[in-house]
Amino acid sequence: MKTAIALASLAAFTTSVQAQYFGLTAIHSGSPIHFLPVNAAGGILRLGGISAHYCPETVQHEGACPNTVVTNFLGGNGGLSMGALVPGGQVDGQAYVDPKCGAVKYTEPHSAFIPAGAVTDGFSFSQGSSFGILSWGEGFTACNDTGDGTWSVYAFMPNVTLPDAPHCLGFDAVATNGSIRDALTAEKTRAVR
Template sequence: MKFTLTALALPLLATAAPAPPANPPFTVMAARSASPIHYLQLNAAGQKFWLGGTTASYCPSQVKDCPAGNQTVFAPGGTSMDTEVPGGQQVYIDPNGALSFTQAHSANIPAGSSYGPFVYEAGEPWSHYFYRGWGASGFMACPTEDNRWQVFGALANATVPKGDVNECLGFSAMAITYEGDVPAWQYI
């Protein structure tokens, strides 16, 4: 009898357990085998995104219990950043093709920019993040003079740091679920 009750209770317990969110906050790691960008973390700095380097953030001194601000995290869906700053920080592709984010307290986006679509696609074992505007199918990383890789929409006509889009590497943007408190007050 005990076996029967246990066997009946297990499916009920499994359905009562909360499912992971279908669209959680996430970080991004680049995947491009046998390349210098493979497994590099995506970082926000200077209102742009980079593979390599570090995340740049800010928290006013009057804010109590500032978040660490050392991780770049997208809000669910990937159209904005996961921040505490009032008004948030929106993600967009600038007119040159660079993946960018708005300054805190401002919704100002340069004329000719693309609002997306940005797509978060849940998967197992990895979820993915894509840019599908302007005919792009994802992202590319382009080398810079300071040994970082700037992130752009995968666009043949992007205006890239060294001037040659053929030096850029397309990559899979693996979206890794972020669990924890809001990671930054604002990104800078």
């Protein structure tokens, strides 16, 4: 009996820990950003493209770096961080909003440096029955300003003018696990055909 209770408690604990990590997908129906994943690359969050991952050399030598092309996140109740999958990976990967331009950026591996005036506590996560929503005050927008086909993610901030504003689109950031993200990708593929 004690073993069954212990196993049930462990399963509940594992589920609650796993529920903290999530991927993000942009939702803006009928637009080029609809169903694009939110990825971390080059110090900024982007829609589309491939996620840039940091994996420590010791873990690389052991061949234990995760084989993934998406960014996982953690938190959303005030702050937002990168979800590190290996010890020492993306240490202090805290997301913040750049006060000069509104870009949603993140700290570099092994650095906790955040520019003066940057905002780290405006993120809000709400969980629904099938998926969650990551919110930010007045919302998120994505601008096609990278030159590489990805879209930079910005948070609306007072007194900040977004770059290339005519080429920006607002979006909802839907929190997904792998199976939901796969279903969204399949739906986008069907819509394109």
